[in-house]
Amino acid sequence: MATKQEKINAILNDLKMATADIQGLGVISPDGMMIADQLGGNQGDATAAMGAALGSLAKRVTTTLKVGEFQEVNIRGSNAGILLFDIEGRAALILTVSKGANLGLVFLEARQAQEQLAQTI
Amino acid sequence: MTNITKENFDKAKNFYNFDTLYAPVLPGLKATVMKHQDAITDAFYKELANDEIAAKIVAGRVDQLKATHKVWMEELFNGEYGEAYFNRRYKIGETHVKAKIAPYFVEVITSSLRRSFAQILVAEGAVAVQAALAILDLDAMIIIGAYHEDRMHRMSDVTGMNLNLLETLMSFG
Numbered sequence: 001m002a003t004k005q006e007k008i009n010a011i012l013n014d015l016k017m018a019t020a021d022i023q024g025l026g027v028i029s030p031d032g033m034m035i036a037d038q039l040g041g042n043q044g045d046a047t048a049a050m051g052a053a054l055g056s057l058a059k060r061v062t063t064t065l066k067v068g069e070f071q072e073v074n075i076r077g078s079n080a081g082i083l084l085f086d087i088e089g090r091a092a093l094i095l096t097v098s099k100g101a102n103l104g105l106v107f108l109e110a111r112q113a114q115e116q117l118a119q120t121i
Numbered sequence: 122m123t124n125i126t127k128e129n130f131d132k133a134k135n136f137y138n139f140d141t142l143y144a145p146v147l148p149g150l151k152a153t154v155m156k157h158q159d160a161i162t163d164a165f166y167k168e169l170a171n172d173e174i175a176a177k178i179v180a181g182r183v184d185q186l187k188a189t190h191k192v193w194m195e196e197l198f199n200g201e202y203g204e205a206y207f208n209r210r211y212k213i214g215e216t217h218v219k220a221k222i223a224p225y226f227v228e229v230i231t232s233s234l235r236r237s238f239a240q241i242l243v244a245e246g247a248v249a250v251q252a253a254l255a256i257l258d259l260d261a262m263i264i265i266g267a268y269h270e271d272r273m274h275r276m277s278d279v280t281g282m283n284l285n286l287l288e289t290l291m292s293f294g
């Protein structure tokens with residue numbers, strides 16, 4: 001039987017294969033630890049901590065402004081984008097996407113992965 | 122409370138070998154210090170009264186505070202500096218945090234207490250002064266620790282970031 005880690009990696013692999021617009025991806029804990037890292041590069045620890053910070057703050061703002069349940073953060077940089085999806089407060093899925101990415105497709109695929117991760121983690 | 126202040130308290134005691142070098146000396150200093158307790162406490166509140174903000178904080182309850190201050194000072198020399206001691210001191214810290222007394226005041230008053238203790242104990246020799254200053258420093262560390270922890274908790278509440286995450290983030294600074 002596959003371990004939890006293997007299941008998480010399999011979900012990330014599928015997501016990465018879905019569209020070439022996804023450059024890197026990872027799953028992070030609310031403590032800012034990397035649970036699964038396919039981001040590439042050597043920024044994993046900092047990305048995990050900052051991603052968790054982003055998610056926590058976004059959740060806090062969502063609650064304060066009473067706009068329902070926190071779902072995702074979408075950051076657009078001049079060279080690429082960063083997306084962060086909440087996984088029921090237990091973790092977050094972080095993606096880096098290319099400039100001019102087809103966000104419709106990326107969101108569709110990422111939300112599916114989000115659901116699968118929620119069942120796994 | 123997280124464990125950080127307690128850990129620092131235990132580490133500091135080990136660092137300057139408090140339990141061996143100073144804890145056994147302190148009960149022997151109690152009589153001398155308590156002989157001057159009224160004067161030390163009066164000086165403590167006189168200094169606070171000179172500051173506009175501090176004066177307002179203690180206004181109307183100086184006598185009651187002097188009584189709690191006396192108990193606090195006696196306990197410095199009881200010879201027991203374990204978990205129960207730490208918990209009592211941490212509660213004192215929390216009381217000051219809740220009363221919104223700026224930690225600055227605790228720092229300056231501790232400095233003033235250090236000078237008073239040194240003056241009173243100088244005739245008893247270097248170890249006596251060192252022991253009294255060592256326990257004062259530990260007390261200040263605990264009280265200031267309570268302030269530090271309160272700030273971290275408030276930061277955590279306002280940002281939604283848990284305490285572990287805040288510590289991790291600061292490690293990148």
Ligand code: HEM
Pocket residue numbers: 169175178179186189190193212213216217220222226227230231
């Ligand atoms: C080393 C410095 C200090 C020590 C050892 C000390 C000691 C104490 C103690 C033992 C108590 C009673 C705590 C309790 O009931 O839990 C207390 C309460 C209090 N202290 Fe201090 N104190 C210090 C500094 C200060 C300063 C600088 C101020 C004011 C500027 C201050 C103002 C007060 C007030 C207002 C209370 C009562 C708080 C309340 O019950 O709401 N203290 N202090």
